[in-house]
Amino acid sequence: xxxxxxxxLLVLLVAAAGALAVRYLQRAQMEQRLxxxxxxxxxxxxxxxxxxxxxxxxxxxxxxxxxHGANLHGDTLHGAPDLVDKEWIFGEGRVVDIEQxxxxxxxxxxxxxxxxxxxxxxxxxxxYARYHIDSxxxxxxxxxxxxxxxxxxxxxxDPRAASRGKALFNKALCYDCHTESAQGDxxxxxxxxxxxxxLFGSSRDALVDVISYGRAGxxxxxxxxxxxxxxxxxxxxxxxxxxxx
Amino acid sequence: xxxxxxAAVAARIAPAPGLFSGISWPADGRxxxxxxxLGAVLGLLAAGFSLFTAKGTAxxxxxxxxxxxxxxxxxxxxxxxxxxxxxxxxxxxxxxxEQRRTVLDEMIREELFVQxxxxxxxxxxxxxxxxALVSAVQAQIAVDATSQVPNxxxxxxxxxxxxxxxxxxxxxxxADLIQRPDAGGPAAGESLxxxxxALHSAQPLAVVKTRFGLEESGAAVGEQVYFAAxxxxxxxxxxxxxxxxxxxxxxxxxAEDGRLHLLxxxxxxxxxxxxxxxxxxxxxxxxRQDLLRRIRDREFKYLxxxxxxxxxxxxxx
Numbered sequence: 001x002x003x004x005x006x007x008x009l010l011v012l013l014v015a016a017a018g019a020l021a022v023r024y025l026q027r028a029q030m031e032q033r034l035x036x037x038x039x040x041x042x043x044x045x046x047x048x049x050x051x052x053x054x055x056x057x058x059x060x061x062x063x064x065x066x067x068h069g070a071n072l073h074g075d076t077l078h079g080a081p082d083l084v085d086k087e088w089i090f091g092e093g094r095v096v097d098i099e100q101x102x103x104x105x106x107x108x109x110x111x112x113x114x115x116x117x118x119x120x121x122x123x124x125x126x127x128y129a130r131y132h133i134d135s136x137x138x139x140x141x142x143x144x145x146x147x148x149x150x151x152x153x154x155x156x157x158d159p160r161a162a163s164r165g166k167a168l169f170n171k172a173l174c175y176d177c178h179t180e181s182a183q184g185d186x187x188x189x190x191x192x193x194x195x196x197x198x199l200f201g202s203s204r205d206a207l208v209d210v211i212s213y214g215r216a217g218x219x220x221x222x223x224x225x226x227x228x229x230x231x232x233x234x235x236x237x238x239x240x241x242x243x244x245x
Numbered sequence: 246x247x248x249x250x251x252a253a254v255a256a257r258i259a260p261a262p263g264l265f266s267g268i269s270w271p272a273d274g275r276x277x278x279x280x281x282x283l284g285a286v287l288g289l290l291a292a293g294f295s296l297f298t299a300k301g302t303a304x305x306x307x308x309x310x311x312x313x314x315x316x317x318x319x320x321x322x323x324x325x326x327x328x329x330x331x332x333x334x335x336x337x338x339x340x341x342x343e344q345r346r347t348v349l350d351e352m353i354r355e356e357l358f359v360q361x362x363x364x365x366x367x368x369x370x371x372x373x374x375x376x377a378l379v380s381a382v383q384a385q386i387a388v389d390a391t392s393q394v395p396n397x398x399x400x401x402x403x404x405x406x407x408x409x410x411x412x413x414x415x416x417x418x419x420a421d422l423i424q425r426p427d428a429g430g431p432a433a434g435e436s437l438x439x440x441x442x443a444l445h446s447a448q449p450l451a452v453v454k455t456r457f458g459l460e461e462s463g464a465a466v467g468e469q470v471y472f473a474a475x476x477x478x479x480x481x482x483x484x485x486x487x488x489x490x491x492x493x494x495x496x497x498x499x500a501e502d503g504r505l506h507l508l509x510x511x512x513x514x515x516x517x518x519x520x521x522x523x524x525x526x527x528x529x530x531x532x533r534q535d536l537l538r539r540i541r542d543r544e545f546k547y548l549x550x551x552x553x554x555x556x557x558x559x560x561x562x
Contacts, residue, residue, distance in 0.1 A: 035309035035322065038337045066394055079526050096326050096336045103323050109387025112327060123414045125472045137468055138416045138514075200526070209523045212414070216530060220392040228310035228323060 031229045034236075039095035043236050043243075056237035059230050063222070072241075076201040079217045084241040087196050090114045090189045093242055099235035105221035106189065113221060117177055117188040121214030128214075136172060136211075144168050145207045148193055151182060152202075312349065315356045325352060386544055390537040395529070403535070404521050404528045411524040412516040415471040419486050420450055421478060422459040422496075422507040437497040437507045444494045444509055462506065471516070482506055489513055 030051045034042060042048045060072065067080040074082035081089055090106065091097025104112040120127035122136040122144075136144070146158060147165025169175060175182075177190035184192035191199055200206050200215060222231060311319040325348060329337055333344045340348075367374045395403075404411060424436055440457040444450065454460065465477045475483040479502075485495040489510035496507040521528070 032309040039326065040336055040338045066396075077522055077525060094336055096330060099323060100327050100330070103327075105388070105391065108391045109384050111381070111384060123470060135470070135473070138470065139468055206523065209519065213519070213524075213527060215526045217526065218391060218529065218533065220394065221388050222392075223321075223323065225392060228321065231323065 034232055035229055039099060039232065039235065042232070043095050043239050049236060049240050052233040052236035053240070055230060055233035059226060059234055060237070063226070064234075067219075072238075074199070076199065076206070079199045079215060081191075081199055082196075083238050085196065085245050086242055087192065088186055088242075089184070089191050089199075091186055093239065095232075095235045095239045098238050099231055101219065102226075102231050102234055103221065103223035106219035107216055108219060108221040110221035110223070114189050117190060118216035119210060119214045121212060122172060123212035124214070133173060136168070138212075140164075140168055140172075141208055141211050144172065144174070144211055145204060148182075148207060149204060151193065152195055313353060313356075315353055316360055318356060318360065320352050320356060325349065328352060383541065386540050387537055390533055390540050393536065395532055395536075400525065400528050400532055401521055403532045404524060407531065408518055410531065411519050411527065413519050415487075415514055415516040416468055417471070417474055417486060417513045418468045418511040419465055419474065419478075419489075419513075420509040420511060421462045421464050421482065422454065422509065423462045423504055425458045425460045427458075434497055434505055437505055440507055441494045441496060444507075450509055450511075459507070468512075482508060486510060486513075487515070 034048055034051060037045065037048060064072070067075060067078045068083050069075045072083040074080050086093070088097065090101050101114065104110040106114045118128070118130070120133050122141060123138065125135060127133045127135055143161045143165035145165070146161035147169060150162040177185060177188060178193050179185055182193040184190045199217065200210050307314050310322055312322045312325040313320045326337060328348050329335060329340055329344065332348055333340060335344060337345065362374070368378055422437070422440065436457050440453050440459055443453045443456065465474050469477065471487070474486065478486060479500055482498055482500050485498045486508045489495055489508065491510055491512045493510050494508065497505040498508065500506050
């Protein structure tokens with residue numbers, strides 16, 4: 001039997017189109033499953049987690065790596081937290097918490113963003129824009145820094161300074177956000193003051209600067225900029241990596 | 246050249262016998278007119294159904310990213326999940342049927358009222374709705390500004406252009422000396438001048454105070470940040486003190502209280518530019534505010550430019 005070249009090409013073309021169509025339909029079906037499965041349940045489904053990873057990684061590389069670093073372990077220059085460790089500054093690390101942060105951002109201006117508190121700048125005349133807090137003297141800030149360093153197992157140059165700093169921790173209302181145990185409060189985004197919670201570097205100079213001049217990190221709101229399925233995929237991927245870390 | 250046989254041509258273009266072979270078609274092109282009329286009637290029926298019933302154009306299936314579609318307006322699953330968390334502090338897995346139904350009912354109710362509010366043109370009547378709309382548009386601009394993450398080159402340029410904003414806050418420990426009321430001897434001016442000379446010659450502060458009958462005014466006790474020192478000392482004394490290095494003396498200076506003061510600087514740490522790395526978070530915040538202001542101005546100019554605004558001549562400002 002003679003096989004003519006145009007016929008072969010036509011068959012190949014139809015086969016390729018069929019394969020693409022099947023792939024597109026499979027993908028569409030997975031996207032639908034990802035959105036329709038309840039978030040925490042989706043995070044337990046290996047097929048969905050794998051699909052989420054394939055979808056999330058390019059989006060994370062394009063939009064998030066600029067602040068959080070290529071490996072997503074955070075960047076102290078940007079004050080951007082590690083996205084794949086077990087510490088969550090906002091929320092409890094559930095898929096739905098992560099999804100909310102991605103959708104609405106942090107101090108982004110979105111009506112549903114996380115924007116309940118900032119770190120005051122205690123050396124300033126008016127340390128806090130939201131309500132009145134007394135300023136601290138430079139020496140008091142040194143004492144506070146000594147106390148926090150001591151809490152982190154780092155030896156203070158002057159042990160009495162750490163002791164004074166402990167009293168100041170209450171006087172300056174630090175506990176109000178960071179809690180008495182200094183473990184932070186994820187409902188308002190106050191980071192832990194214990195190891196791993198330091199967003200802006202662990203040097204003494206960085207710590208003194210944070211206490212003196214304050215901080216208020218920003219994360220954009222992605223709702224409307226990223227498709228809902230991508231947001232869900234990122235949330236599931238980050239949750240998965242965090243759980244495995 | 247031979248012309249084609251008309252009978253053969255007619256046979257070629259005649260409809261093949263089959264499905265419609267039993268129907269007698271109107272002759273003389275009336276078929277096209279009948280089909281055209283039928284199409285028009287069907288089109289009008291569909292348009293009327295769509296126009297007079299919202300359900301006429303309703304999507305039959307709800308896309309996966311929406312939890313509901315109300316008159317073609319979607320309610321997002323993500324908003325529903327947020328609302329469940331906000332209202333009951335539960336994820337959907339742990340929410341009861343009652344909680345899920347409550348949130349969904351409330352969101353549908355809200356959507357219906359919003360749509361009704363637009364039908365009633367509430368934005369043009371209710372000042373609260375107007376304010377809410379203005380702030381919503383401004384917030385949306387802020388969201389847009391936030392999504393434009395600047396690179397470090399842009400931030401560094403902004404930092405350099407506004408270096409004065411990113412200086413550390415200076416602080417000083419200064420002895421603000423005045424003559425004791427019970428001090429005898431020469432007049433305050435002479436006494437303070439002599440005290441200044443003694444301090445210049447490196448005599449200890451305590452000795453000079455005793456020798457010349459001086460005391461500290463009590464205005465600036467201990468270490469003071471610059472803004473506090475300015476507040477406590479007053480503008481004139483602060484201006485004289487700020488330029489002193491540790492161990493230097495200024496005065497006598499006549500302060501706002503009318504008395505002569507002598508200033509001895511124990512320690513002075515003037516403001517220094519903070520490094521970009523330390524100030525970056527603040528630079529980003531300021532950059533964003535600056536960008537936001539520019540975008541809002543641009544948005545307003547754009548809206549103003551495309552708007553037809555006419556002002557009553559009697560009320561021209």
